[in-house]
Amino acid sequence: MIADRFEATYLIETPLAPAHVAEVMAGEQSCGTFTRVEGETDALRERARATVEAIDELESVAAPSLPNALLERQGRSGPWRRARVRISFPVANVGANLPTLAATVAGNLYDLGEVSGLRLESLQIPASYRAQFDLPQVGIAGTRQRTGVTSGAMVGTILKPNVGFSPAQTAELVTRLCAAGVDFIKDDEVCADPAHAPLAQRVPAVMAAVREHQQRTGKHVMVAFNITDETDAMKRHADLIEREGGSCVMASLNWCGYSALQTLRRHTGLALHGHRNGYGALSRQPLLGISFQAYQTLWRLAGVDHMHVHGLQGKFSQSDEEVIASAQDCYTPLADAIDDRVLPAFSSGQWAGTVPATWAAVQSDDLLFMSGGGILAHPGGPAAGVASIRQAWAAAREGAALADYARSAPELAAALAFFGK
Template sequence: MADMIEASYLIETPLDPAKVAEVMAGEQSCGTFTRVHGETDDLRARARAIVESVEELPPADTPSLPNTWLERQRTPGPWRRARIRISFPTANIGPNLPTLAATVAGNLYDLGEVTGLRLVDVKLPAAYRRQFDMPRHGVAGTRRLTGVAEGPLVGSIIKPNVGLSAEQTGELVGTLCAAGLDFIKDDEICADPAHAPLAQRIPAVMARVRRHQDRTGKHVMVAFNITDETDAMRRHADLVEREGGSCVMVSLNWCGYSAVQTLRRHSGLALHGHRNGFGAFSRHPLLGIGFDAYQALWRLAGVDHMHVHGLNGKFAQPDAEVIDGARASLAPLAEGTDDAVMPAFSSGQWAGTVPVTWEAVGTADLLFMSGGGIMAHPDGPAAGVLSIRQAWDAVRAGVSLDVAARDHAELRRALDFFGKKG
């Protein structure tokens, strides 16, 4: 329905899943564990969430999570699993992102009836989606800012992650700009350290970016990590703008929806959303939140880029989740909305992971970030960047990397060096 938000869940319970679904709907709308005075039929018709479907799945022999409420009642298994869809009236929430999150998730994780619950997806009506912030730049705007009309944006991360002085960081950025990068970002653990405060690091870095732009005409986008309390983030963003920068990065989970919304509305810079900590919400298959739902909520805050990790990377997420995350980021949140954000691939990426990335997503509308794959290339960072560009040119032309490497020494060296390490 046009005025309803639909959320999908995976649940586990020793009880009847259909009855648990009704508990979920009541708990997250106008009800509680029992009908209360004032909860009239008219009010329930207007404000109660609706269970749209319950699809039972094969049960489990043991519960996924402990549950004292069920243990007190000595409720036996089997532990029934089900996919559930529930619709919530938009009028209960309004254009209020923290309350939207509290509605589709919130206390559901604490319900006594379940031994597992995961928010899988959130679908929004178009009129409701338009009440929230759109990406200010997204895919097309990021391409305009960097001058990359086609192909992936090739990026890297400041390494060492933390410990460099502001001047050393500036020197490294100058080297990376000269190497031919489109995008450079701070690591998530380096925001405003004593040895390289942003007040010094931003001018030191941007002096090199401007110098490179004056020499080549190329603007390299640098995502400065300004993660902090809200007023500080606004000050840092203002300094980036004054220095001619185009992007800031925020650790989404630790700043929160409201702070990111405030920053989006304050600044015209591209907003690079870093998801560090997402594993705490997602790694257990019957707890937390799936990336489809996660990215939908954060896109309502107006981010322009979303981290999805990388294929064949160094982290725990399966490739299927990375692929689904990239596709979800590029898809509209609601019918008729032009609000795609650029997926950012990172974590153990190098020329050798390009083919599986292209095969999986079939688009070059992405950030392809490589730290070691660029800076540890045996012939230096410029050769590392070239090896990645050569790999992308090859796969987009339907040519294998081994064949392409016959004519490209940088790619050949990357395959020989990093391939042996894998």
């Protein structure tokens, strides 16, 4: 990759010639518009214009994927041609400006009248450009160090009920979950600073339980407090968590925005747990939005330490193939010679029975395996739920079938009987 340019790859659909549309995209997102304007000299275009690097035409389809009033007014009809387009942009156009980088690779392109579908699939950046942005401060190794989990998957859970508990009730649940043996506990994305359990009261109550457990056992349980809010409030919440001995904060990425996450990253050394709720609105239509590789690239430039990837055989719409690819994206450095890997968080309908597929897919323990109902709803209680997941990981690593392993693992046997229905 050229050191002074970054590259974005798109999937487009259009009734026009894909080469023409690619040139429109390159001009629109750099120095041009729909026609050359005064002052747009050849020298300026040479310096600042984006360049079409490759066009790979794919199959055509009979109907457009998305409505387009301009094409309808023009009376355009099919075939609707699809193509994969790779465009490079001068780094100097953007600089170390994350919101503008996002606007460049994923801004007005979605509104172009020439397309009936457009999706940002991937984003590649040179090492010199990566170095201008924040790195994760905790990442995989730091999360292991802070939780004391030197080997094996890190087992986490989500506080349920999502909302309604008082600070004292939340702390009591955290006490039970710490005793159950979890490594990680997180708030739900819809519970941030509610009136019935404000962070100013909930954080001290929960951290008192965490500290007591740590003093008694030597084990620090990482709690990801949801501090999603406006920027100054998030900084105050992070300071409170740090004073109370906490190690992690969580933010709803799509609703806080790049600037807020960058500010938070530079303000605190706590682990940043990136929750992607709302990502489905950006990704579920195959010819619209943004694929996870490009999505997580932008958020990793903001300095997050953990990224949600959903879970295998889970309750959400993503295919297992998409979840696996997302985890591999988290494990892949964004540029050569820079270790900026982040910890993938597997969540959504996870329990002991989904462990074998997870292990087979990633062949790695460097993940957060988060289970809400799979732990809290286990018929033997939370401790049995945690045990069933650890037993499932042991079985998967040994290559043993869960049913066979469960003959000498009663917690796993109970999980298979209860959740397997």
